[in-house]
Amino acid sequence: MGELSIEHLFKAYGNHPVLADMHFTVNEGEFVSILGPSGSGKSTLFHLIGGILEPDAGDIWLDGEKINGKRGSISYTPQTPSLLPWRSILKNVMLGGEIQGNIDKNEAIELIEYAGLSGYENAYPFELSGGMKQRAAFIRSLLSPQPLICLDEPFSALDEFTRLEMQKWLLSIWQEHHRSILFVTHNIEEAIFLSDRIIVLSQTPAYVKEIFTIPFSRPRDEDLLLTEEFLAWKKTIYRGLGNDVQKNY
Incomplete structure (x- = not known):
């Protein structure tokens, strides 16, 4: 349970397009992070998945059921x-x-x-x-x-030490319960440390620019953050963000 499929979503506010042909999946029990610049439609995407908004075009499927405009299908934790x-x-x-x-x-x-x-x-x-x-x-x-948990930058207001402790705690409890998680963050290190896959969004109108599969085995601990391989992945994803996005990081 918890398989999410985003199929060619389009969303605009008036004449301002926010999402353009957005499509990706989250598999059962998978931890997927979304990276993108400020204003790239990440919150709009969560509102669509949560049924608060309806897409102008495209479909959202959860465990084989179309949930366009349907509330109560996911569990949501905001920034605060x-x-x-x-x-x-x-x-x-x-x-x-x-x-x-x-x-x-x-x-x-x-x-x-x-x-x-x-x-x-x-x-x-x-x-x-x-x-x-x-x-x-x-x-x-x-x-x-609900089988899918959406986390919208839940650690952004915390200091670095508390943030790392919360990341480790989140991983430990997720590995025990293994719920599907879609996690929004602006922090590349956080995304690599937590995720199975990372989805990089473009600037608005946002589309999926690139998807990275993170190879590190689980369980993970903070020593991973100091390895050369981790740094190499950080550089790879930073470059994958592109010049139009890097100025936000």
């Missing part, structure tokens, strides 16, 4: 944690299952403990650090029943 301030952490992470009528309190508590948030079950979001709130937001996505 978007936890409900009046709900405890436990009630926040159980929200998706609660909406779908599928609540497993024991699993929620287990994942909270795995995330290093044991003791904060009854705390409120204002009592947590940025990294802790992002962990809670991702647990909420994991506990939602």
Whole structure:
């Protein structure tokens, strides 16, 4: 479950085209990252996949079902944690299952403990650090029943140390649960470290410029970031971005 197929999507706002013949796939249990310049339509793409918007042309398929304009098919984590301030952490992470009528309190508590948030079950979001709130937001996505999780730059507001810790934590919990993930980032190192494949977008109107398959075995640890092979891949993807995109990095 969690196979996504984007087939020749077009989207414009008035006379301003945003997406032009966008097509790619995410396989079951795969971690795919999207790299592209600011304003290249990444958020629009997520809104289309999530059913908030409908494409002007083209189709979106999830596990063989066309989901154009259909909400509730995916789980989504935005740049900011978007936890409900009046709900405890436990009630926040159980929200998706609660909406779908599928609540497993024991699993929620287990994942909270795995995330290093044991003791904060009854705390409120204002009592947590940025990294802790992002962990809670991702647990909420994991506990939602949808087979595909879309992550929109979830670590962009974190400092470098916290960001690396969150990347390692995300990999550890993803490798255990193996949900399909579509991850948007502006950080090339982050994309290489996390992903099975990286999709590079052009400037608007955006299309898939290139797709890179990352060869590093799993599990991965931070020592990988210091290897010559990792640096070589960083250079390759940077060059693949092209001159029209590199100025954004």
